[in-house]
Amino acid sequence: MKLATIGVGNAGSKVVDRMVEFESKTNRSLCRHVHAINTARTDLAKPEYIPEEQRVLVGDTNQKSKGHGVGGDVEIGAEVMSADVDEIRRAFDDIEIHNVDAILVAAGLGGGTGSGGGPVVIDALQDMYDEPVYALGILPGEYEGGRPALNAARSLQSFVNKVDNFIGFDNDAWRAREQTIQEGYESMNRELAARIVTLLAAGETDETDVAENAMDSSDIIRTLATDGVSSIGYAATAVDAQPEGLLDRWGGSGANAEDHLDDASQAKKIKSLVRRATNSRLTLPCAVSSAERVLVVVSGPPSEFSRKGIESARQWLEQEAGTVEILVGDDPREGSSRLAAAVLLSNVSNAPRIETLQNQAVDAQEQIAEQEAAREDKINDLITDENDDLDPVI
Ligand code: GDP
Known part of the structure; x- marks a missing residue:
């Protein structure tokens, strides 16, 4: 956008x-x-x-x-x-x-x-x-x-x-x-x-570059249109990194097997990246399941994208977040050396830090009011005589 x-x-x-x-x-x-x-x-x-x-x-x-x-x-x-x-x-x-x-x-x-x-x-x-x-x-x-x-x-x-x-x-x-x-x-x-x-x-790439599942600015606007509080999760990986164990399991006999390996490993890589992003330290720690809407942008070179990966990430998130309002899309960045996933949790209702902040604020407000009252008493004591016999001039 x-x-x-x-x-x-x-x-x-x-x-x-x-x-x-x-x-x-x-x-x-x-x-x-x-x-x-x-x-x-x-x-x-x-x-x-x-x-x-x-x-x-x-x-x-x-x-x-x-x-x-x-x-x-x-x-x-x-x-x-x-x-x-x-x-x-x-x-x-x-x-x-x-x-x-x-x-x-x-x-x-x-x-x-x-x-x-x-x-x-x-x-x-x-x-x-x-x-x-x-x-x-x-x-x-x-x-x-x-x-x-x-x-x-x-x-x-x-x-x-x-x-x-x-x-x-x-x-x-x-x-x-x-x-x-x-x-x-x-x-x-x-x-x-x-x-x-x-x-x-996401959504601001060259028109000629548009990928199959490309995220659009209208998707982002819709996910953000909740009037609530949101948080972002994120994970990134180098584009040549393979998920562990896959090479052994699918390891090499002929072109078909390799195609299969590429497709399956890319799908797995995307899904595990989205999972890592969702479980990462969020900008505002919150319960993922308390989000009303979720949007995921997978950003990197289009050769790394996988429709299967996007679909299984979406299914996993549906379970995790307990909502059906989930959008997962690509943001093609030709030449990028990193594959990244950013997860927007929109309108979360469970963010414990907000409550601790409010409690600290209420205590501070009371303390400030008490200190102000005490200070006024002290000033009064200072400027009035012991038996309050004197009056101000005007
Ligand atoms: P303002 O200029 O009066 O709005 O005050 P500041 O922006 O300097 O500070 C406001 C609050 O922002 C502070 O109480 C910190 O919690 C936070 N803060 C200040 N600088 C930074 C920064 O560079 N990064 C982050 N994450 N927080 C900051």
Whole structure:
């Protein structure tokens, strides 16, 4: 499909930057239009692949931001973005909407700009265009503490209520203990970019190249049209890798046997790849059986595709996911050295991390309210005399 892709805030812009990098390195053409929007000038300088002229600084004349960000305050993020919504609309005016199928807004939900400003950006896009709007939302790690959890749990509601689909990414699930936070983010952003681009870029290949089971952008749009929360699984393998044991079992007598071997081994390879992708670490850990719809894109050189493999992968998924709404299709990438499967689990109802996030957020909200009340009491104690004999002047 063809996307207009908009990164809001620091994490959102970094992920979009990695998406553009991944598609350019793998000869895909997904993001027909990109924008990075931020309240912090320094963060806006970070992307390497988003062109300078596509970066929008908002709130630089706003007293609460002045180009230095919103300090992780979700309310200020929403306020600053709303105050500059005309500027954002002007930037979106140059989206060539006839050239895109959908719009994707990426943001980290634990901070202020992406979390508070993202929903404002989505409103502006929905006012201007009829195309579906999807969100790619990053949930903060539990270790980040109560405030990011509270920001995220609140803005998750705003995002999901507004968009046609919310694709989640859980920083907790992807954190590697041995990495620094920055190193961790770098590799997470790359992993996320590979998944989302492999999935959504399907259907954008040369017409002459169209394979038998080619996935179409309308299939992707239909699978995403659930108004819910989704997750992506992914697996990839080198194209010359053979599934173990097959060579021995079918091993070589004459041309027919070899044809048979090729066909059967390719089918097996596709099925096991789809299985691995479904059972892989998902962008947002969830129960596969809780998905309403499932879509699988098998991407790689067409010589590796197998109709039988696609069919048996679909049958296996039907059992696994317990739904009949399953689409499995190819995305031919001539010359690619890898065969990859991206599995979209659309509208999942069982994602335990969301509940733990909400619990952490509720605790944080209570703690913040208690601290504020205690602080008010202390200030009152400080400025009033012991017996409350004195009155303020006015
Ligand atoms: P904003 O600019 O105010 O929206 O805030 P940030 O995007 O800097 O941070 C918001 C949240 O996103 C943080 O609480 C982290 O959970 C997460 N985050 C920040 N940077 C990255 C990143 O590069 N990758 C990932 N996966 N998460 C990030």
